[in-house]
Amino acid sequence: xxxxxxxGSANLESVVDLGxxxxxxxxxxxxxxxxxxxxxxxxxxxxxxxxxxQIPPLITPEDTFTEYAYFSSYSTSWVEHARRFxxxxxxxxxxxxxxxxxxxxYLLQHVVERGVRCLGIEPSANVGQAxxxxxxxxLTAFLTPETGAAxxxxxxxxxxxxxxxxxxxIPDVIGFTEGLRALVADDGLVSVEVQHxxxxxxxxxxxxxxxxxxxxxxxxSAQRALASGGLTLVDVELLPTHGGSIRLWARPGGxxxxxxxxxxxxxxxxxxxxxxxxxxxxARVAKVRRDLLRFLIxxxxxxxxxxxxxxxxxxxxxxxxxxxxxxxxxYTVDRNPYKxxxxxxxxxxPILPPERIAEDRPDYVLVLPWNLREELVEQLSYVRRxxxxxxxxxxxLEVVS
Numbered sequence: 456x457x458x459x460x461x462x463g464s465a466n467l468e469s470v471v472d473l474g475x476x477x478x479x480x481x482x483x484x485x486x487x488x489x490x491x492x493x494x495x496x497x498x499x500x501x502x503x504x505x506x507x508x509q510i511p512p513l514i515t516p517e518d519t520f521t522e523y524a525y526f527s528s529y530s531t532s533w534v535e536h537a538r539r540f541x542x543x544x545x546x547x548x549x550x551x552x553x554x555x556x557x558x559x560x561y562l563l564q565h566v567v568e569r570g571v572r573c574l575g576i577e578p579s580a581n582v583g584q585a586x587x588x589x590x591x592x593x594l595t596a597f598l599t600p601e602t603g604a605a606x607x608x609x610x611x612x613x614x615x616x617x618x619x620x621x622x623x624x625i626p627d628v629i630g631f632t633e634g635l636r637a638l639v640a641d642d643g644l645v646s647v648e649v650q651h652x653x654x655x656x657x658x659x660x661x662x663x664x665x666x667x668x669x670x671x672x673x674x675x676s677a678q679r680a681l682a683s684g685g686l687t688l689v690d691v692e693l694l695p696t697h698g699g700s701i702r703l704w705a706r707p708g709g710x711x712x713x714x715x716x717x718x719x720x721x722x723x724x725x726x727x728x729x730x731x732x733x734x735x736x737x738a739r740v741a742k743v744r745r746d747l748l749r750f751l752i753x754x755x756x757x758x759x760x761x762x763x764x765x766x767x768x769x770x771x772x773x774x775x776x777x778x779x780x781x782x783x784x785x786y787t788v789d790r791n792p793y794k795x796x797x798x799x800x801x802x803x804x805p806i807l808p809p810e811r812i813a814e815d816r817p818d819y820v821l822v823l824p825w826n827l828r829e830e831l832v833e834q835l836s837y838v839r840r841x842x843x844x845x846x847x848x849x850x851x852l853e854v855v856s
Contacts, residue, residue: 459502459509460670461628461680466503468730471661471737473497476775477800478514479665479768484797492800497772499664499671501733505679508652508671510664512626532830536696537562537619540646544615546571553606553613553638555598556621560586567591574610576602599630603637612640619648620697622677623668632684636707645686647703649677653722654699656732658850661740662769662776663697673727674701674718681705691715698826698849744777746852751783751821759818761846763787764835766794766806770823773848775801784821788812816841825849 458465475494483492495513502509541562546552552566557575559582566573567590575593577583586593596602607613616639625631635645650663652671664671672680678688681703690704690712701718726732754761763770766789774784779802786805789795794806812820812835820838822831825847832855835845845855 560591603634
């Protein structure tokens with residue numbers, strides 16, 4: 456990477472280098488275990504001119520999203536988050552709602568229930584079909600300026616455009632933003648939810664750095680990114696999702712509201728609008744790795760059994776960076792049947808159905824999707840029956856009775 460993908464500056468500074476890992480969503484089938492895996496550098500840098508944190512675009516969205524392993528509906532809390540979002544919107548009966556990267560219809564299903572016209576734009580054929588199966592109109596496509604213009608020509612401008620968990624996944628930030636602008640009406644709104652770099656840095660959430668995520672936003676860099684496509688950031692909300700996210704409200708015109716100013720001030724106070732704020736992140740990441748490895752090695756030496764819960768992309772970054780193999784983590788489980796019988800990329804840890812935990816009664820369960828802590832502490836409460844304990848690796852190692 457030689458220049459910033461947003462502003463073109465060559466002033467890129469290293470934040471943390473996680474080595475080389477396989478793409479986090481390329482789960483292995485058993486017949487591929489003896490074949491080589493591609494591995495790509497995972498090195499986060501920040502642009503000292505526009506403050507966009509980014510990794511090189513070494514894989515393409517087509518590599519990841521043509522057939523995708525993630526279905527939003529397997530997260531109870533995320534579906535509820537989407538339901539609340541739709542419930543809180545003042546949608547007129549004749550409104551038109553478009554969601555980009557609409558996945559399996561987790562959000563638009565609630566728009567359909569309200570009888571409001573909508574359309575999902577989803578590049579993954581398999582999850583897009585799941586949305587259509589539940590009655591959500593879905594176009595299989597990536598959003599480009601041309602796609603946005605074509606949808607607008609066929610369906611009319613959208614009153615609300617939603618883009619959740621996608622703004623970090625697109626290497627062509629400017630083109631994608633131009634696509635959002637093409638979709639939205641001149642008096643419409645765009646809602647973008649993306650992880651906040653502020654909480655990523657403050658809470659050591661380095662496992663959310665993986666090849667699907669090409670960039671990591673402060674409000675300062677997001678404001679500039681939205682402007683690159685003709686959208687003005689008018690409001691921002693701080694959300695607990697994914698360990699700490701921002702909901703960016705943008706429109707073709709207008710002025711930034713007071714909450715934008717407030718969050719920009721918080722970021723500046725944390726040092727994220729200057730290089731000093733990024734200086735010690737790599738050292739804090741190294742400590743997370745050492746602490747987790749020390750715990751797993753001690754458990755193995757004591758004859759304790761440790762298994763994982765979840766096989767998310769973030770978990771694969773953590774497992775690969777720490778060099779964790781089946782000798783330290785016997786297996787992990789996941790609610791998504793697509794992953795059952797497969798193996799985690801790089802580390803080759805078996806992925807089994809969740810029921811296996813109750814059958815084996817391990818001493819510890821390492822929770823990889825730590826961002827779903829409240830939901831999973833309840834789901835995994837049965838582990839206490841045999842004296843098992845949950846382990847959360849982020850932001851610092853914590854063993855919970």
